[in-house]
Amino acid sequence: MDKFTEMAEKLEKMSAGEKKQAMIETRAMCICGECPTYSTCMKEKDELLYCLNGKSVCPAVMKGCICPTCPVTGMIGLVKAYYCARGSEQEIRG
Ligand code: SF4
Ligand code: SF4
Numbered sequence: 001m002d003k004f005t006e007m008a009e010k011l012e013k014m015s016a017g018e019k020k021q022a023m024i025e026t027r028a029m030c031i032c033g034e035c036p037t038y039s040t041c042m043k044e045k046d047e048l049l050y051c052l053n054g055k056s057v058c059p060a061v062m063k064g065c066i067c068p069t070c071p072v073t074g075m076i077g078l079v080k081a082y083y084c085a086r087g088s089e090q091e092i093r094g
């Protein structure tokens with residue numbers, strides 16, 4: 001089992017409170033705000049953590065993706081990118 005699948009299973013087993021806390025802590029590590037693709041619309045909607053939350057409600061014009069350099073990538077074993085445009089890691093994997 002790969003790291004991301006392990007993490008997803010761990011999240012599933014958490015209580016609602018534990019899951020909420022884990023999401024808050026992971027969101028705080030998200031560097032989307034520094035990305036060229038991160039738009040004013042995304043900022044106004046206070047969106048982050050697309051890798052787990054899924055795609056943006058705003059149109060995403062792909063100008064580069066810095067997800068591979070984000071600490072969350074290594075921590076939870078992400079292998080994809082452009083989550084704001086394409087959906088969460090889980091959704092992209094299908
Ligand atoms: S991997 Fe990308 S979407 Fe996920 S927390 Fe990091 S910067 Fe945000
Ligand atoms: S998901 Fe990737 S492309 Fe989208 S804003 Fe975050 S770092 Fe940029």
